[in-house]
Amino acid sequence: MSRSPYAIKLRKKRAAILFMAVGALAVLSILALGTASSVMQQVRLAQFIKEVNTGPHTVRSLGSVMRHLFAADETPKALTMFDLRNRTVDFGEWTAEIALSDEQAKIHVGLASEAVLNKLPGIGGQSFVVKAIEESTIYVKEDLLLLDEVTPQMYAEVKDFITTFGGGQVNINTAGPEVLLALGLEQVVVDRIIQHRDGGDGQPGTGDDQPFETVDGIVPTMERLGLTEAQIAALKGFVGAVLIPSSDFVCMRVVMKRGARTMRSYTMVTSTHTNQIVFWHEE
Numbered sequence: 001m002s003r004s005p006y007a008i009k010l011r012k013k014r015a016a017i018l019f020m021a022v023g024a025l026a027v028l029s030i031l032a033l034g035t036a037s038s039v040m041q042q043v044r045l046a047q048f049i050k051e052v053n054t055g056p057h058t059v060r061s062l063g064s065v066m067r068h069l070f071a072a073d074e075t076p077k078a079l080t081m082f083d084l085r086n087r088t089v090d091f092g093e094w095t096a097e098i099a100l101s102d103e104q105a106k107i108h109v110g111l112a113s114e115a116v117l118n119k120l121p122g123i124g125g126q127s128f129v130v131k132a133i134e135e136s137t138i139y140v141k142e143d144l145l146l147l148d149e150v151t152p153q154m155y156a157e158v159k160d161f162i163t164t165f166g167g168g169q170v171n172i173n174t175a176g177p178e179v180l181l182a183l184g185l186e187q188v189v190v191d192r193i194i195q196h197r198d199g200g201d202g203q204p205g206t207g208d209d210q211p212f213e214t215v216d217g218i219v220p221t222m223e224r225l226g227l228t229e230a231q232i233a234a235l236k237g238f239v240g241a242v243l244i245p246s247s248d249f250v251c252m253r254v255v256m257k258r259g260a261r262t263m264r265s266y267t268m269v270t271s272t273h274t275n276q277i278v279f280w281h282e283e
Helices: 005-072 128-136 142-146 152-161 179-184 189-198 219-225 229-236
Strands: 087-093 093-100 249-258 261-271 277-282
Touching: 005 093, 005 249, 005 261, 142 152, 152 179, 179 189, 189 219, 189 229, 219 229
Parallel strands: none
Antiparallel strands: 087 093, 093 249, 249 261, 261 277
16 A cells, blocks of 8 residues: 655654654753762862862861860870870861870981081981081971982981971970980980889880979989989989970861761971971971
8 A cells, every 4th residue: 555745744844853853852861961070079179179178177176275285184294205196186077086295305407516417317427417406407307308318218217306486495294215315315214214104014104104394303213213423413414404394386187087087187386385387397
C-alpha cells in the first residue's frame, strides 16, 4: 500500500522534532551537570575559606589558653618540661595536636660569645664558621643558611640548639645537656641539674619533676647535690646572668586535624608574658 506524500512529510517532521527534543534534553543534562559541579566547587571553596579563616583564630586562642595554664600551675614563676608536654584538644569534628618547645632552652645565636658558639654541635671548633656568624646579623636562625661558610649539614646539626628570641638567658629547667655544656658548665654539674629536675623516675615532663622555681633557689638546691666548692663558685657566675628558671618565649606547633586527615599546621612563637606573636608560619 502506497503512502501519501502528506503522511511521509508528517513522519519526517515528527522525526525531526523528536531528534531536537533528544538533543535539547542532552544539552539540559549537560548544563545541569555543569551547574551541580559549579555548586559543589562553590561549596568546597566556602569550606576552604572557613577553614583558612577559622584555623588561625583557633590557634591564637590556644596560645592564650596555654599562657594562662602556665600562670595557673604549681610553678607559675618557672617554665618546666612538664609545662611543655604535648597536648590534644578536641573541637567537635576538629582536633588540635599541640607540641610545645621553649625557645630559651637554646643558645641565642646572635648574642652568644665566640666561646659558646665554638661548643655547639655542627659549628663548634670551626673558627671560620663562628667568625662568619659573629660578623653577621641574624634575624631568624634560618639566616645561617645564607652564609657561604654554613653548609646545610652544619645547620641541620645545630638548628635545634639555637634561637633568635630572648635576651640571651637560658632556662635551666628546659635546656638540654648540649646547651648547658656550651655555656661552659662542667659535665658533672650538667648531670646533677638534669638528674634533679627529672625527679624520681628520671624522665622529663612527668608529674614528679623537680624544677628550679626561682633564681635564688638554684644555688642552694645545687649545694645539696654534692657539688664541690669550686663547682658551686663557678655556677654562681652563671645564675641570674645566664641561667634563669623561666622563659619569655615559647614555640607552639599546632596540627589541625579533621578526623584522621591533617588539614593545616601552624607554628608560632609567642611571649609568655604578653601573648604577642613574634613569629608565625603556616602550611
